[in-house]
Amino acid sequence: MNLSDKELILKAQSGNMEAFEELIYRYDNQVLNIAKSFRNDSDDAKDIYQEVFIRVYKGLKNFQFKSEFSTWLFRITTNVCLTFAEKKKRNNHESIDDVVTYDGEEIEKVSDSIPGDLTTDSLINKTDFYKQINKVIDKLPVQQKLAFTMKYFQELKIREIAEIMNCNEGTVKRYLFTAVTKLREQLKNLKHEV
Numbered sequence: 001m002n003l004s005d006k007e008l009i010l011k012a013q014s015g016n017m018e019a020f021e022e023l024i025y026r027y028d029n030q031v032l033n034i035a036k037s038f039r040n041d042s043d044d045a046k047d048i049y050q051e052v053f054i055r056v057y058k059g060l061k062n063f064q065f066k067s068e069f070s071t072w073l074f075r076i077t078t079n080v081c082l083t084f085a086e087k088k089k090r091n092n093h094e095s096i097d098d099v100v101t102y103d104g105e106e107i108e109k110v111s112d113s114i115p116g117d118l119t120t121d122s123l124i125n126k127t128d129f130y131k132q133i134n135k136v137i138d139k140l141p142v143q144q145k146l147a148f149t150m151k152y153f154q155e156l157k158i159r160e161i162a163e164i165m166n167c168n169e170g171t172v173k174r175y176l177f178t179a180v181t182k183l184r185e186q187l188k189n190l191k192h193e194v
Contacts, residue, residue: 005069013061020060024053027070030154031077037153038081038145040134051080067163074156074164078146085142136186140179147175148183 011019035048055076063072137145146165150156162169
């Protein structure tokens, strides 16, 4: 017989590790998918995933059932994603003299690849097309990116996103509208040829 989240939480709060592991098992794919869609990097997603469940483990004893467990968990996931993004931003200083590699071959320095005029006449293969889309999504401001990934990758309802992000539904709608508008603008010249 499957126990409810509440029953598992109460057991886990009493020190039952099997109950805690069952909670992780129920939600681990969703947490990992949010992390992957937010960071678009498997290693970063795994780091976020681990940090989320460390925080859940430490904070579960204080969980008071004022919200659904999933809402509390996804709020923690959102906060870890935000913190992770800030750390990455502070520590991510690429030099324009770094060498660009393609399929393991060094091609040129980043500074040599900055074009004077943007051209879109070369064919973009399917992989490059999706990489471009992910790059544009990665450039969204953090709150817009979180709302966008939860809505379109996790298929959460606006009400759920608002609860997770601790804001009202109108704010989530504004984040989504702005994110979609920016994505359309950034991707309008991108050609997808398969």
